[in-house]
Amino acid sequence: PPLHKQRHQFVVDFVKRNKPKKVVDLGCGECTLLKMLKFHREIELLVGVDVNGAKVKKKMHGLAPISTDYLEPSYDQLRVELYQGSVTQKDARLKGFDLVTSIELIEHLTPADIELFSEVVFGYMTPKTVIISTPNSEFNIFLPGVSNYRHSDHKFEWTRAEFRSWAMKVSLDYGYEVEFTGVGEAPQGQQEAVGFCSQIGVFYQLGGRDCCKTLLVNDAEDLFSYTLLYSINY
Ligand code: SAM
DSSP states (O other), X not given: OOHHHXXXXXXXXXXXXXXXXXXXXXXOTTTHHHHHHTTOTXXXXXXXXXXXXXXHHHHGGGGSOOHHHHHOTTOOOOEEEEEEOOTTSOOGGGTTOSEEEEESOGGGSXXXXXXXXXXXXXXXXXXXXXXXXXXXXXXXXXXXXXXXXXXXXXXXXXXXXXXXXXXXXXXXHHTEEEEXXXXXXXXXXXXXXXXXXXXXXXXXXXXXXGGGHHHHHHTOSOOOOSEEEEEXXX
């Protein structure tokens, strides 16, 4: 399957194993991943956020229940919410989720915005788990026609070591542990040397939310900086 499907399938498989109740996809784009996740019954609140509101609006109505959804008695209260907003800004409605996903988003951020993103996601939202995917620049030698970055809008593409060092620092700063994996395998025999096409970090919050009390207290005031574009209750 194409790489973008493999990335989304990675999240779906994680959801099947870990059964998060509240899930938010940051940089949800045209809601492709959210549409796959809405079939997972354990999820009670499914949220998408993207800075590009027009992009979200294009296909968001595909998240509405289809008639057969109502014939399924096991659909207990799923709520879907879509917001226009930037991952560099805090919004109190995104606090305390079980899973935050950020698929091919961070490479679109400037270094200053990466700092804000880290603080917003790990320090403010304080989710139990986080899945972050980004290109592995070491793999680019296998991509025909890619001389610099895979897309002109990318601000950087990290090697495995660069991604690791950012992820380990964030984990240390905010009380998480991280596992590294990826999707899209290198040609035979070169997997070890080059790594996956898309690198993925899976972050787990350590010691429950209590360890982050100081941050929570500092941010006690309720911030609502995102604009609600769409919401629906199943
Ligand atoms: N996650 C989707 C996927 O896997 O197909 C879309 C990936 S697309 C390459 C990157 C998305 O991130 C775009 O939809 C873009 O509008 C969004 N984005 C870029 N900067 C953002 C920011 N600061 N806050 C929220 N979304 C942002």
